[in-house]
Amino acid sequence: MKYYRETIAFRTSAQTEFVDITNRVQEIVDASGIRKGRVCVYAQHTTMGVCINHNEPMLLQDFMNLMERIAPTDAQYAHDLFELKKGRKTDGRSNGNAHCKALLMGTQAAVPLDNGHMMLSDIQSIFAVEFDGSRDRDVIVSVSGI
């Protein structure tokens, strides 16, 4: 078995943002030299999710609306009160909502490989999803196979 890993580092710019990392993940698969196996994308964060869906700008807006309905930014979260009390929120963030959104989306996705290419359909993209931007983010891409 071969195993190869790289980290994609980037800075998000908006509060909520779908960052399409498909091409960067494929480049890492290319660099791995692995032809058959699986690539796993893992967000090393608690207010960022990973998902696979269609990169269509209006649909991404629907996704933001969906996540906002489920965990509204302006609702009250015990986490935010706690952090304020402890004096930990030096950056002024109240990000309980972002943790909730990330919880439901999940922190990783995996895609099978065929002859060195991710088996995504034509309209599938891999996204790192920022829920508490802007921040510096690290997404770990690991490839395993033969």
Add this chain to the structure above:
Amino acid sequence: MKYYRETIAFRTSAQTEFVDITNRVQEIVDASGIRKGRVCVYAQHTTMGVCINHNEPMLLQDFMNLMERIAPTDAQYAHDLFELKKGRKTDGRSNGNAHCKALLMGTQAAVPLDNGHMMLSDIQSIFAVEFDGSRDRDVIVSVSGI
């Protein structure tokens, strides 16, 4: 390491449908000859999810109701307006809701193997979940291990 992959192709019949693919996945594990490792089930689609839960017909209805409450079919989605404007919706589908449902469910699941058998409990089944049927669907099953 051994690696083996097959695609399960099928046609869904309903708008929303939980397709139990447990037996077909186990057949692929059998064909792989892999005894220890992991099987990964991946839906190559943006309006289909993959999940593991109990195949109990009334519960599946609860799951459909749950997903419908979260992303109602008859709500307005920017994606649907976009597609209509671009003249792309030649099949008359308004499937923003289906993308939202698939986003939350996720596109893959993985199960560990023990002596060539998936380590599912007696009441765990693997489902490919159609949210925008009826359609032809491909689910990729990859097995890795020793």
Add this chain to the structure above:
Amino acid sequence: MKYYRETIAFRTSAQTEFVDITNRVQEIVDASGIRKGRVCVYAQHTTMGVCINHNEPMLLQDFMNLMERIAPTDAQYAHDLFELKKGRKTDGRSNGNAHCKALLMGTQAAVPLDNGHMMLSDIQSIFAVEFDGSRDRDVIVSVSGI
């Protein structure tokens, strides 16, 4: 490739409970002797989820509130009626809500390894999440790599 697997067995005490299993998973990674690869955590249950997020008590309360808003315990579920009719609910549980919560959270998580350590950030913990306690639970931890 090396492959190693152990089961974490424990009993939950509350109806809903976030059980932090991070240290026990790392112990299994240690026992595996695997330095590079991936660890996968799989809940062999249909009313338990697995997730990765911040172990902050007030935030865990927010997560419980979130899941309860999405699938309220006191709503009516067809599953519960069915089970009652069939006389199967000998323990008096009405757990349709717990299945729904587990469906959205998902049954597994995977973390990449670096030099034998899980690549979690300082505030990431791995949780097995009970939605229908108290019960005896088995979580399967499998490590694969080199």
